[in-house]
Amino acid sequence: MTEEQTLAYVHAAAVAVDLPLDDAQIARVAVHLQRTASLAATLEDIPLAPHDEPAELFCPAPFDQPR
Template structure:
């Protein structure tokens, strides 16, 4: 996202949520939103295959009795 797109998105999201955004907080919100958008872009750049789907059920495994804690 460009800085202008980030500003437009933050403004629109704040308005849609009726969330007041004080002028003192705006630079920090924009900075951290841009950081999050960068993380999202990195994740979206990773190609996924059908076998990359997460497991439908997580079943934890008990540590073995002999393992050091």
């Protein structure tokens, strides 16, 4: 994503959720978003097999039933 595309995305997202951001704030958010996307791309390049990161089994905590 280019810098202009990221700025446009941040601006559109702010408008969509009615978040009042000025141009300087939009620019700062865009910088962080680009940095996060870069980190995610680096992680996506690492080949992982299912045994490298097994999913945990969900076991809800037992809660006493009201009597």
